[in-house]
Amino acid sequence: MSRFKDEINLEKLPKHVAIIMDGNGRWAKERGKERTFGHRHAITAVRDAINACNEIHIPYLTLYTFSSENWKRPEDEVHSLMSLLSETLMQEAEDIYNKGLRLHVIGDLDKLPELVKDQLLNLMDLTKDNQNGNLILALSYGSQDEILSAVRKISTKVKAGEIDPKDIDEAYFEKHLYTSEFPPVDLLIRTSGEIRISNFLLWQIAYAELQFLDILWPDFNRDEFFKCIVAYQQKERRYGKISEQLEEKKI
Numbered sequence: 734m735s736r737f738k739d740e741i742n743l744e745k746l747p748k749h750v751a752i753i754m755d756g757n758g759r760w761a762k763e764r765g766k767e768r769t770f771g772h773r774h775a776i777t778a779v780r781d782a783i784n785a786c787n788e789i790h791i792p793y794l795t796l797y798t799f800s801s802e803n804w805k806r807p808e809d810e811v812h813s814l815m816s817l818l819s820e821t822l823m824q825e826a827e828d829i830y831n832k833g834l835r836l837h838v839i840g841d842l843d844k845l846p847e848l849v850k851d852q853l854l855n856l857m858d859l860t861k862d863n864q865n866g867n868l869i870l871a872l873s874y875g876s877q878d879e880i881l882s883a884v885r886k887i888s889t890k891v892k893a894g895e896i897d898p899k900d901i902d903e904a905y906f907e908k909h910l911y912t913s914e915f916p917p918v919d920l921l922i923r924t925s926g927e928i929r930i931s932n933f934l935l936w937q938i939a940y941a942e943l944q945f946l947d948i949l950w951p952d953f954n955r956d957e958f959f960k961c962i963v964a965y966q967q968k969e970r971r972y973g974k975i976s977e978q979l980e981e982k983k984i
């Protein structure tokens with residue numbers, strides 16, 4: 734049981750939670766271990782986040798798993814992260830399927846090792862009809878890249894005369910992002926005490942509630958997740974309006 738879970742208003746849940754899972758290296762360092770030790774211990778936190786989300790039926794969870802900038806890390810760390818990803822996908826595939834989750838990936842899949850890419854494509858295909866929730870992994874993902882690639886796609890259409898520049902509005906632009914099928918992020922959580930976005934979902938978090946936790950990612954768990962939801966529900970989301978307008982409209 735969870736004290737925090739009991740405090741959650743199930744009528745007011747975020748639709749889309751995104752997490753920057755940060756602090757594995759520091760967690761390992763605190764224990765006098767190699768950074769990889771931290772990455773290995775991060776898996777239970779990932780599982781907890783997925784399960785907690787599923788338990789209260791939050792339909793979209795995006796996990797920042799590997800950024801486009803993370804390729805610049807030492808080769809052995811990149812290599813062990815890719816092996817761990819492959820191993821974890823193998824171990825968790827059945828559970829993801831059985832939970833009724835649909836897997837999506839956002840990012841530059843072509844940069845990933847062939848094996849990992851194949852595993853991801855297979856699992857996406859296997860889970861494509863699942864309807865209990867959407868698990869979105871941001872892998873080799875960079876938001877600036879994503880925005881630029883949308884601009885390129887749209888420019889090509891403008892050049893071909895398919896769209897007039899004056900008709901390009903937010904909704905049209907969003908259709909060209911990797912996240913076109915998902916709602917905007919309602920709640921963004923980052924662990925490890927860093928207060929930055931690190932090139933994650935820059936467009937999609939325009940009106941998200943942001944929560945920066947001091948704990949390191951391997952220490953994250955189900956209770957921490959529920960605590961974040963409780964804190965989220967205490968916020969008033971005004972979208973530029975004033976409180977009284979929200980009450981009038983009972984938003």
Ligand code: IPE
Pocket residue numbers: 754755756757758759760798799800803814925950
């Ligand atoms: C997050 O933890 C995992 C990835 C970015 C892949 P870090 O590896 O960034 O850990 P710190 O931030 O160095 O402690």
Ligand code: IPE
Pocket residue numbers: 753754755756797798799800803927929931
């Ligand atoms: C962000 O963490 C990327 C992921 C959690 C996958 P980083 O550790 O790469 O971010 P910076 O470098 O501290 O901004």
Ligand code: MG
Pocket residue numbers: 755756757
């Ligand atoms: Mg980090």
